[in-house]
Amino acid sequence: MTDDREKIFASIRRGLRGAEKSAALRSAASPLTSMIQHGFESLFIKFKRELEILGGLAEKVENERDVSAFVTDHTEPASSLFIYDDLANSLKSIVESLSVNRRLRFGSEFAAGYDKREVAAFDAALIGCAACVAETGTVLIQTDMRLPAALAPKLFVIVERSRLIASLDEVFTDRFGNSDASNLFLITGPSRTADIEKQLVKGVHGPKEVIVLFLNQ
Amino acid sequence: MTTTEPQSRDFKKLYKKEVANLRLRANLKKATIQALDKRNDSFAELDFDLLRNEAKKIKQESVSHLNELLSQFEDNAHKNNCAVFYAESPEKANAYILDVAQRHAVKKIVKSKSMVTEELRLVPFLEKFGIETVETDLGEYIIQLAGETPSHITAPAIHKSRTEIAQLLHDKIGIELNDDPTFLTGEARKALREKFLSAEMGISGANFLIAENGTAVVVENEGNARLSTSAVKVHVIVTGIEKVIPKFSDLRIFMRLLGRSATGQKLTSYVSLIRGPRRQNEKDGPDEVHIVLLDNGRSALVGTEHQEVLHCIRCGACLNVCPVYRSIGGHAYGSVYPGPIGSLVTPLFFGPKNAPDLPFASSLCGNCTEVCPVGIGIHHQLLAMRHEIKAKTKRGVEAFIFRTFRKTMLRPQRYRLFSRLARIFSSTPIVAKAFKGWTHYRELPKLPARSFREIYKSERGKE
Known part of the structure; x- marks a missing residue:
């Protein structure tokens, strides 16, 4: 099938021929960046406020035992939880603790081309994240398995406090722009719609609940 | 007509149907006001x-x-x-x-x-x-x-x-x-x-x-x-x-x-x-x-005066503030792109012949330009497009009237003759009939019996 590339480029060239010669493309970002340094506490207050306005929840937890207790309190007994490999590997005691009364499945149990229906059945997903943004209450995830966190009705994000950043200015930089991964998702609160008479409803296709736990480690 | 062309040529028929739909107007009013309030709040900081x-x-x-x-x-x-x-x-x-x-x-x-x-x-x-x-x-x-x-x-x-x-x-x-x-x-x-x-x-x-x-x-x-x-x-x-x-x-x-x-x-x-x-x-x-x-x-569009239409990020803010959109809704435009930006995009993407009336579906109040987050001068663009469409269309009765008006205003004698005739005929049924579309909802202004010059002349004679 032939592509119209040359025709379109010629049309643009014709249009630009008569126009004033424009300046060369910028080599650097436009100067709006504000890399203000904030302490964790002030950023956490901002993050919590922004996320909770949207119907999410953000809490500080001291250690892995607190995370397990929190997840246990916020999920039904015998419910099925999906745990991403990076989290399961780094926080082993959470896994041991939750496995007592929850059905756990791990990313490592699934190979490429796995059955989507199996993943769609989880009650909750536990995931780590690349960063959290205080300005908007946003979580950044870059993952080798996209669907569990997108399909589960409840999403727990467990993150070290050092990953909380101030603003979107720090997201759209080379740090996240030059990654080799196929995806980067910014998640800001629960999935939502106001398509019916502008009335807000949470949990349309993605998680209805988004809970972010900041771990003091 | 290909399957992808809009139905905007029927705008005059479509808007009459939609504007009479009171339930639609109520839905639109509620939704657009709410969207606008939220927008304004979110930009506060x-x-x-x-x-x-x-x-x-x-x-x-x-x-x-x-x-x-x-x-x-x-x-x-x-x-x-x-x-x-x-x-x-x-x-x-x-x-x-x-x-x-x-x-x-x-x-x-x-x-x-x-x-x-x-x-x-x-x-x-x-x-x-x-x-x-x-x-x-x-x-x-x-x-x-x-x-x-x-x-x-x-x-x-x-x-x-x-x-x-x-x-x-x-x-x-x-x-x-x-x-x-x-x-x-x-x-x-x-x-x-x-x-x-x-x-x-x-x-x-x-x-x-x-x-x-x-x-x-x-x-x-x-x-x-x-x-x-x-x-x-x-x-x-x-x-x-x-x-x-x-x-x-x-x-x-x-x-x-x-x-x-x-x-x-x-x-x-x-x-x-x-x-x-x-x-x-x-x-x-x-x-x-x-x-x-x-x-x-x-x-x-690159290199033309409509180039800035290409800046649009499809946020829809201009629809929410547009008094025309809020009265007739999106379907009246007959295009997938409704509202002020749609009235520009539709004739530009699909040709003015397919949407000759859309650039006129605006009060030119400028609300759309004010809220546009990428600074498109939407109402200026609409006005420019009106000129282009008018320049290309056949000059009919409207063009004759404006030509005559111009000639009248350039000669004082013609102007005086015209104003005298206008005062004589303005209250007759002939004029009311000629302007019936306009006078359906309004009254023609009553012209005074004598012009300022005539009053001035007679008053000066008394002194």
């Missing part, structure tokens, strides 16, 4: 003008370097293992997408919201070839079930009340008759979840294309775009050539403007930054990503 100026500069830079940026994006997209296809017309774009679907023996497609796919009339096109293509954005799903087209850029079912939607879902997917939005959304989730799990291909738009790293940016709230781009074997991104911007860091500006302008959110619930098919070490995501870049009249 930011300097809107500063951001808008930055956005405008970036968009100007993007259009003035469009070839360079498209080439750069294409190279980087290829490095990311994406296929890139340029389509001059909707027909070419549709044919390519159909070819991709047929090569993979696709039976079912899940699609997220995209104005460009509406421009292509892509869903009916694919369905004609037996490929089930399901709209997964809740608003789009509703109007697909209703057999309608979107009536707003970001809120496609804004014209429908909850009662109408409840009845529709009851009739079409057999759910209990209940007009609670939470219930209706839950039922739609169930129905669409099954589609996501069984579809082989996903189609999305892209709000921005980043030249420097080949990223496609998809912005949404429901999570359906995230699933349409992740839970499938093949993902096709369809967007316009004007969506390319130079730098990843430019998103700092646009992400702060788009959600606020569209829905009053600081950031939409999901921003998916897609850099191609799944990598070898990734367990899901599509095996192929195709990017279709549509021209359809866009490249011809």
